[in-house]
Amino acid sequence: MSLSIRLTINGAPRDIALEDARVTLLDLLRERLALPGTKKGCDRGQCGACTVIVNGKRVNSCLTLAATLDGAQVTTIEGLATGDRLHPVQEAFIEQDGFQCGYCTPGQIMSAVGLIAEGRAGDDPERIREGMSGNICRCAAYHGITLAVQEATRRMAEAEKGDAA
């Protein structure tokens, strides 16, 4: 069986032939497309390390069969920065010490980007913690992660206000 899909990954169109419908988006990114920034933690949708943005929404790439995604827009951690300029969420994670070992960090950052776009949490720490509960951090850097999401939310809102003015 051969399935052809076209994905736009970090802005670049990619035509991909899948020999097997079992391939998840996570394995496709890491093993076939040389994008290992997205991490495999539990591989069962419980830890969030594999979080990427698909068609504007954060998803667990480990539970997403690549064959279902023909035509989709995918953003991974590799696609967040603009050249050498980090995304505001990446900057905030550095400034607020939002990580220790770093393994869960790409997933945390992509999840935060998705959460901020959803507009669900604002800068309320309780709502941020609830909104980020699909991302486990074994080093327990949760305090810094919450501060980073708060700061990035504020900074992105200010930047948007600046653009509008």
Add this chain to the structure above:
Amino acid sequence: MKPFDFVQPRTVDEALAAWEPGAAWLGGGTNLVDLMKTGAVQPAKLIDITRLPGLDTIETRADGATRIGALVSNADLADDPGFARSFPMVAEALLSGASGQLRNVATVAGNIMQSPRDAFYRELDPPSDPLSGGASLAVLGTGGRFAAVNPSDFAVPLVALDAVVEVRGPGGAREIALADLHLPPGDAPGNSTALRPGELILALRLPAAAAGFAAHSRYLKVRDRTSFAFATASAAASLRIEGGRIAEARLALGAVAPRPWRVAEAEALLAGRAIDADLFAEAAEVALSGAVAVGGNGWKIELARRTAARALAMAAAGTPARMPALPASPFAPQAGDLIHA
């Protein structure tokens, strides 16, 4: 994961024609793909229904009756302002389930069809002691057999509001009351529903009467941690209050039975009475009166009783102004804008 054939039909007719024994419908896949990874489920063919047209809309009639397409995501339904205003406890239940990532993908039909979370259902080689662990063992509606609780939060308020499931299959179109969707446990601990082979859920429907409870509706979920965990006990409570008295009540419990557990006896007890904490305790007592502890989970019966009484009190206090609120926490104050403890 075992190899499988993969097809992407473009119409419902094509999808129904593609079905054959051993095939499975693939919606969001958050439950199915996980079960396929462990080998607990091994479909020979996946029919990807996510490209089917017209199944991703929410339609509300002038009288409040609402039809939710099977492919609407959990997040999109909870975030729909009109839906959350009319059915606040449904939005609250949706947002108390899973994680942000999973809710973005999981469909409403997949939510009510999700399999029990006990290891017996989830692993290729289940533990020899089926249904181990009291938290997932049903205490009501088992007919004296071992059974795992239904894990859905969403289905609990839906069953309280008389939701109906629209299906189509080889035998044509029909409707199934959500209360009748999950079958009582048989001889083996199974996960059987009233769906016949080859039937596909097209939509969920809430009747007009369900929209009359918006001012006093809550879903309260108790679990081992504050977020991203299945319920150990939950309750959906709705009251229609007229002149300080309860004109009509709805009460359903979650994580206690193999199906979302509506308690008509407790509803009947509440109707026509004045709001009163002792009354809520009495109704909760009635709701759990037939419960039997299994595998040392007597704690679940007491927890469910207190959860039901608390949910009724929270509903009486009124739906929070900001909806969807954070999922209701048992530690939060009972009135006003709820926050987590």
